[in-house]
Amino acid sequence: MKILTAQQIKECDFATIEKGISSINLMEKAAKFCVDWIEVNFRSTQKFLIFCGTGNNGGDGFAIARMLYEKGYNVEVFIDKNNREFSPDANVNFKKIKQMSGVDIKDFSDLMIRDDKTVVIDALFGYGLNRGLSGATKNIVEKLNQIKIPKISIDIPTGLFADKIIEENSTVLKADFTLTFQFYKKSFLHPETGKSCGKIIVLDINLDEDFIDVIKTYYFVIDEDLIKEIYRPRDDFSNKGTYGKSILVGGSYGKIGAILMSTLSALKTGSGLTFTIAPECGNLILQSQVPEAMFIGCGEKYIEKFEIQDKAVYGIGPGFGKEKQTQNALLDFLENYHDPIVLDADALNILAETDGMRLIPKNSVITPHPLEFERLFGKTENSFERLKLARTKAEELQIFIVLKDHHTAVITPGKKVYYNITGNSGMAKGGSGDVLTGILTSLISQKYDIEKACIFGVWLHGKAGDLAAEQFSKESMLPTDLIHKIGEVFKSLSS
Numbered sequence: 001m002k003i004l005t006a007q008q009i010k011e012c013d014f015a016t017i018e019k020g021i022s023s024i025n026l027m028e029k030a031a032k033f034c035v036d037w038i039e040v041n042f043r044s045t046q047k048f049l050i051f052c053g054t055g056n057n058g059g060d061g062f063a064i065a066r067m068l069y070e071k072g073y074n075v076e077v078f079i080d081k082n083n084r085e086f087s088p089d090a091n092v093n094f095k096k097i098k099q100m101s102g103v104d105i106k107d108f109s110d111l112m113i114r115d116d117k118t119v120v121i122d123a124l125f126g127y128g129l130n131r132g133l134s135g136a137t138k139n140i141v142e143k144l145n146q147i148k149i150p151k152i153s154i155d156i157p158t159g160l161f162a163d164k165i166i167e168e169n170s171t172v173l174k175a176d177f178t179l180t181f182q183f184y185k186k187s188f189l190h191p192e193t194g195k196s197c198g199k200i201i202v203l204d205i206n207l208d209e210d211f212i213d214v215i216k217t218y219y220f221v222i223d224e225d226l227i228k229e230i231y232r233p234r235d236d237f238s239n240k241g242t243y244g245k246s247i248l249v250g251g252s253y254g255k256i257g258a259i260l261m262s263t264l265s266a267l268k269t270g271s272g273l274t275f276t277i278a279p280e281c282g283n284l285i286l287q288s289q290v291p292e293a294m295f296i297g298c299g300e301k302y303i304e305k306f307e308i309q310d311k312a313v314y315g316i317g318p319g320f321g322k323e324k325q326t327q328n329a330l331l332d333f334l335e336n337y338h339d340p341i342v343l344d345a346d347a348l349n350i351l352a353e354t355d356g357m358r359l360i361p362k363n364s365v366i367t368p369h370p371l372e373f374e375r376l377f378g379k380t381e382n383s384f385e386r387l388k389l390a391r392t393k394a395e396e397l398q399i400f401i402v403l404k405d406h407h408t409a410v411i412t413p414g415k416k417v418y419y420n421i422t423g424n425s426g427m428a429k430g431g432s433g434d435v436l437t438g439i440l441t442s443l444i445s446q447k448y449d450i451e452k453a454c455i456f457g458v459w460l461h462g463k464a465g466d467l468a469a470e471q472f473s474k475e476s477m478l479p480t481d482l483i484h485k486i487g488e489v490f491k492s493l494s495s
């Protein structure tokens with residue numbers, strides 16, 4: 001799914017209107033989709049308090065208020081009575097609601113909440129916000145944020161921009177749900193801004209498909225349609241050679257578990273032949289826990305050297321450690337190896353400390369979490385800036401950067417960004433990243449195109465995490481539980 005800027009969304013609205021629907025009918029349609037969702041999900045609500053701004057977001061709010069009232073709900077509409085300069089479409093809907101005898105139109109300052117079964121609808125500002133909140137709107141948002149009743153934001157939580165960071169400490173409505181039109185907005189996917197969105201529901205209001213097809217963007221959300229295009233079912237007439245050779249390199253005394261999880265994940269993701277290169281202290285553990293993988297020992301307690309094998313894909317780093325010999329082993333390997341590889345964890349830390357980034361083969365994948373990213377490329381002000389730097393570095397080094405976070409971003413050498421929306425905070429545990437390394441190595445060894453392997457890999461990882469959380473809870477699920485859910489995800493794809 002494409003992500004558009006506020007300006008592009010506006011153009012998309014115009015394109016849709018040019019195709020024959022009037023702007024007021026488009027607003028009506030958008031409001032109806034919201035009301036349909038609200039009816040299903042907030043059926044027992046006794047009163048809706050609907051806060052409307054002066055732009056078209058406010059217009060949506062007036063239309064939603066009218067429709068809810070017509071369906072028999074108790075509705076109160078709040079506006080800033082000192083500012084009634086509504087946009088033309090908002091004005092049409094304001095006039096309609098004003099004529100309804102059973103709906104009170106109140107000033108923001110009249111807000112009183114007595115009833116438990118009350119829900120707030122935020123239609124103050126949408127993608128047209130062009131500066132931070134101030135005055136009456138800022139005050140009412142601050143007040144609403146202190147009241148513990150459910151809040152539904154229409155299109156965008158008021159105070160957020162669609163596509164850029166907000167100033168620190170600025171006021172933003174804290175929504176429980178965001179009913180957004182047609183597209184995810186970039187700000188929903190970054191930690192500083194996304195935390196205000198609650199659960200995001202994308203309502204398809206049938207904006208012009210031809211426009212959406214051709215509009216150029218570098219930003220995408222990974223959705224199930226994309227995954228279904230990427231996923232290749234296994235061929236009956238195949239053998240282990242068809243599915244590649246994955247070699248997971250890592251582990252050191254006390255951190256054998258990390259490379260074990262990578263190895264198991266590679267197997268569970270379908271790798272044909274799987275090897276683990278680890279120090280001898282891991283031999284017994286690996287051979288007994290993952291008998292399907294072949295073990296190559298090199299060093300006693302940490303890796304001292306490792307050889308290049310033909311026709312394999314290497315995933316290097318989990319549990320690797322940073323011993324001097326291990327460092328040299330990695331740098332030697334990279335001096336002589338020129339095919340794409342996956343680099344994670346201590347392999348990245350070693351490259352950061354030794355200035356070895358230039359040795360990474362073109363089209364390789366690196367999987368830093370924010371701190372590893374900072375060690376590699378330096379500090380940035382916020383996650384928007386981090387992404388910008390990552391896009392520059394991915395192009396400069398011609399590599400894929402899998403920037404791990406709540407919404408992991410896959411950044412391609414062509415500077416495209418694919419945000420992942422599967423996964424959950426149950427995965428915020430040591431070991432989850434090791435699993436991802438195994439998955440990515442396995443997919444690349446199965447000859448998935450590298451961009452597709454990254455997109456598919458992060459989605460699969462998060463989806464398996466979601467299934468693990470469903471069964472065990474976010475608190476109790478373990479990275480190993482996630483590995484055992486990979487199969488269920490594949491089953492759902494092939495059914």
Ligand SMILES: NC(=O)C1=CN([C@@H]2O[C@H](COP(=O)(O)OP(=O)(O)OC[C@H]3O[C@@H](n4cnc5c(N)ncnc54)[C@H](O)[C@@H]3O)[C@@H](O)[C@H]2O)[C@@H](O)CC1
Pocket residue numbers: 009013026027030053054055056057058059060087124125126127128129130131132133134154155156181182207
């Ligand atoms: N395709 C879509 O996405 C559709 C969007 N619609 C709605 O239209 C909205 C966009 O409408 P608008 O462009 O009118 O934008 P807004 O409703 O966000 O309001 C923008 C207006 O407020 C002013 N403004 C901006 N920041 C301000 C601030 N901090 N303080 C005071 N005033 C400020 C602007 O100058 C502008 O006049 C969407 O968010 C959505 O709710 C729907 O009505 C129809 C379909």
Ligand SMILES: Nc1ncnc2c1ncn2[C@@H]1O[C@H](COP(=O)(O)OP(=O)(O)O)[C@@H](O)[C@H]1O
Pocket residue numbers: 345369404405406407408422423424425426427428429430431432433434435436461
């Ligand atoms: N709150 C979260 N929501 C979604 N995914 C998460 C969350 N926290 C962590 N993850 C995922 O778990 C993995 C953690 O990786 P990493 O930080 O490298 O852990 P480790 O190195 O300990 O294995 C990443 O893929 C990340 O996207």
Ligand SMILES: [K+]
Pocket residue numbers: 057122123124125126153154155156157158
């Ligand atoms: K809003």
